[in-house]
Amino acid sequence: xxxxxxxxxxxxxxxxxxxxxxxxxxxxxxxxxxxxxxxxxxxxxxxxxxxxxxxxxxxxxxxxxxxxxxxxxxxxxxxxxxxxxxxxxxxxxxxxxxxxxxxxxxxxxxxxxxxxxxxxxxxxxxxxxxxxxxxxxxxxxxxxxxxxxxxxxxxxxxxxxxxxxxxxxxxxxxxxxxxxxxxxxxxxxxxxxxxxxxxxxxxxxxxxxxxxxxxxxxxxxxxxxxxxxx
Ligand code: URA
Numbered sequence: 290x291x292x293x294x295x296x297x298x299x300x301x302x303x304x305x306x307x308x309x310x311x312x313x314x315x316x317x318x319x320x321x322x323x324x325x326x327x328x329x330x331x332x333x334x335x336x337x338x339x340x341x342x343x344x345x346x347x348x349x350x351x352x353x354x355x356x357x358x359x360x361x362x363x364x365x366x367x368x369x370x371x372x373x374x375x376x377x378x379x380x381x382x383x384x385x386x387x388x389x390x391x392x393x394x395x396x397x398x399x400x401x402x403x404x405x406x407x408x409x410x411x412x413x414x415x416x417x418x419x420x421x422x423x424x425x426x427x428x429x430x431x432x433x434x435x436x437x438x439x440x441x442x443x444x445x446x447x448x449x450x451x452x453x454x455x456x457x458x459x460x461x462x463x464x465x466x467x468x469x470x471x472x473x474x475x476x477x478x479x480x481x482x483x484x485x486x487x488x489x490x491x492x493x494x495x496x497x498x499x500x501x502x503x504x505x506x507x508x509x510x511x512x513x514x515x516x517x518x519x
Contacts, residue, residue, distance in 0.1 A: 293336060307331055342395045343374050344508050347500040348492035349390045355381040366390060370500050379403060379487075380463050388414075388484035389492050392500075398508075401515035402488065408461040409488045409514055413468050416481035420453030425475045429458065433474045437464060440471055457485070488514050 294302060306314050309330045310322055322329055329336040349355075353364045355378050366378060370392055379391040379399045393399055402409050421429075426447065432439045441462055448455035458468060469479045485491060488511050495501050503511075 293331065302331060341374060342393070343372055343376060344391070344393045344395065344398075344503040344511075345370065345372070345376070345500050346487075346490050346492055346495070346503060347390045347392060348495045348497050349382055349387055350497045351385050351387055354384045355390065366392075369498055381465075382484060383466060383469070383482070386482045386484060387497065389487045389490060390484070391487055391490060391503075398512060398515055398517060401517055402511060403463060404515075405462055407515050409463075410459055410461060410486065411463065411484060411488075412457060412459045412486040414448075414481075414483045414485050415456050415458055415468060415472065415479055416451075417454045417456070417472060418478040418480050420451075421447065421456060421472075421477065422453075425477070426456070428475060429471055433471050435464070435467075435470050435474060440464075440467070443471075454480075459486075 293299070300318055302308055303318055303320075304316055306316055308315055310320060311328055324337075347366060347370050349366060349369075353366050353369065355366050357365065357367055357377075359365055363384075370376070374394045376392040376394045377399070379393060379402055382388070382390050391402075401407060426445050430443055430445050432441060432443070440460070443461075444459040446457040447453050448457060458471075460467065464470075468482055472479050490503065490507055490511070
């Protein structure tokens, strides 16, 4: 966690007698350390468990799954983002969904962002197989009944020049496959799904498969939306 070595390499360093805790060499991997009071030294360098916080956004392409490891050897989002810090995605996107996927190692912010009570906005550009009827668009906005209950009020905008097949949908929840299920519940097939915004964060200027660090201002804005007092 201190960004010095992988877990395995850290074990080797301990085995090899390179690590001291409070002045004594420790070689027992089960030694417990309390970061607030114990002094851990590697060679002549003090190791701090205070982790550097990172925040980034990936423009996720199709065919990548949101997991760290796939038993079936499919491509994962971690094939695209590599950082020294151990980061994790804030929620998930389906394999075939593209667009905004946030990553961080800040567990507090991530869980606050994902908590439904904070009503973080997520906007999706949805391409449907057939044009959406007015009455169905209104239903989506009011809420539709899914296996896991009625969806909360949402905002739907029909994109001009798309024969009513292209819509922008803004929701505040983040249930599993929610957008696809909302349209499927009314008999529509979703052909493409792209998340274009999460709590105001977009991937404007980032190519598909690319990523960028968030700016300080973006991080503060997310913290504010997530109800984190600084
Ligand atoms: N809703 C979906 O159906 N899929 C996603 O990937 C994200 C939201």
